[in-house]
Amino acid sequence: MLKYLCGVVLTLGMGACAQAASVLFLNPGTTQETFWVSYSQFMQAAAKDLGMDLHIQYSERNAETTLKQAREALQGPNRPDYLVFVNELYVAPEILRLAQGSGVKLFLVNNGLTADQMRLLGAQPDKYPDWLGSLVPNNEEGGYLMLKELIRLHRPIAPGEVIDLVAFSGLKITPAAQQREKGMMRALAEHPEVRLRQLVYGGWNRKRAYEQARLLFKRYPQTSLVWSANDEMAFGAMQAYAETGGQPGKDVLFSAVNNSPAALQALLEGRLSVLLGGHFTLGGWALVQLHDYEQGVDVSLYGGRDRQIPLLQLIDHAQAKRLLALNATQDYAVDFRKLSAKGRPTSYRYPFSLQTLMH
Template sequence: MKELAMHRWIAAGLGIVLTLASPALWAAAFHVVFINPGRSDEPFWRSATRFAQPAAEQLGIKLEVLYAERDHLKMIEMVREVCARPQRPDYLLLVNEKLAAGEMLKIAENAGVKSLVVYSGMAESQAAYGKPRQKFRHWLGSVTTNATDAGRLTAEELVRQALQQRIVADDGKVHVAVIAGDKATPTGTQRLQGAVDAFAAQPSVVLEQVVFGNWDQARAAEQAAALLLRYPKLNAFWAASDLMAFGAIDAAEAAGRKAGADLLVSAINNSPPVLQARVQGRIAALAGGHFTTAAWALVMLHDYHHGKDFARDGVEVVLPLFVMFDEERAQRFLTRFGDEDFSGIDFRAFSRHLNPHLRGYQFGLLPALK
């Protein structure tokens, strides 16, 4: 594999831009702009970019990443700016953060720029935008994960661990508080629904309250502190992300509680810090793997660009990317990818254009680890 020939950060008025591709490839490369809704220093969205970087390099893609710093209105402005350039990109990767994808798709459509919606797909309330390639013919499709499964699996494992370790209240039940993401983003609402449904199905669980931490550690810590005071029997937190889980742990420790001992916390995502916390037992249940979505979307765009349209298998692709991390799996991931260098993965092996014998896409974290 060619070594990375260019890796530079450009401070731009609308965010931080990362352009990645070997100069030797630029002449033949096609240009993809990823409107990343997260902060440039946010573990999940940083990992999403770092996993996509080697995929772009190996596939001859000029990848540009714009961070919106958790401002969904800035995302829309970024798309408007990109689509107004004299040289527009060939494709956009868009995330439906706080239901902003509809407006972004509209701008891209008017500019004639093809788009994929990734990570968080369209919500039922956005039915007026139709399906990909219908109302907006330049909207090629969506590539998402089953976030409901992530919520359900982590909730079930959280309860299983609590009952197994006898971390229950004096009534013999697991008293849980939920720290969800936000009320609009489909991925967040799906994770929440999966967790709430799982808790409702367990007679040994008392769901005390649901709050929304807006994916922020400090806010989650404030909320968790208030919940611990309000519900003295509380012995578990379900959190929709790693940062909010750490916020809950911060509050618990400040209150004299110990995560993994007299109070359990779950999380979603697989940043190195949360994987380490899983190994240490401070996180009791952990699901991750969906950070890889952008890279798989690049593989699909590569194939589409070379005449292998993924639409033959559907334009709304839901990938089974979530993996549950026990202590052993978390340690194996840390050993191999603790520095978030994913260049050792052969992304070309997943391309149906480059591998005509492949009958379908076999994306996922576990295949990538082989």
């Protein structure tokens, strides 16, 4: 199954061969979504540094396409060594089922299995020996931090005054959206002065959120905070608000998740008041772990088999400028090989965070 990358050194008339582990990443997004494209770019930078043979297929947000791609990869003639995928639209159990007996190692990123899926699968490692683990961001904490910061930035309010909030979540059947919502609800419970007027599902989509926001701003003219589970929905809501004659960032405070260039720019310009990001790096960090696994490292000794890492963090102006510069060059200046756990004591923890890019 290992691919052999052979280069011929013509001057010496010699063949130079090196083994490279092949990885297929099933990207659930579209080739037009800045988040998923930047996610792929970071993975490609990691694969290049680690000497891994990475291929990426986009499903254009269609679960049937993801399953078709998985079926071909797991049951076709050209099987990768590793399949990296996302439990978007709850596809993971079916992919685990398809993988049985394929010999392909599996790794989940971004959305792990839900508690219900774990129960239904009886997901013991011995039932799915080729499932190596998962790496997910701190989505619940992200949703919480985002609303806490929005409330902090809001002007002081008089006793008995109420702050109106509207919220845009992603898809009901995406664990990341559910967890971000849960975090928002936790922050709400701590702030009785904030009233959630309505939570809608914008499907991560700018146009849909724009149409929803036009109705919401008419229905709740006193809205002063808008919480959005990603940047695309925030931009849709901001457009709708601007059309009412209001000024995003002044009359109403908007928040978003993702560090797309447009979102970073909106933060620097003050149109977005709160921005969280950093989880676009997850796929790259997953490759570091898979490369270690390939080298015989028992990754579970260095933080566990299924891990949540605090990648989502509030982005300040200095970090926004740094991330814009990284986006422009796509040179993340990360030595991925140096992050390896190989030969380290089991107290070592992978330094997977946005800070690793901020030097």
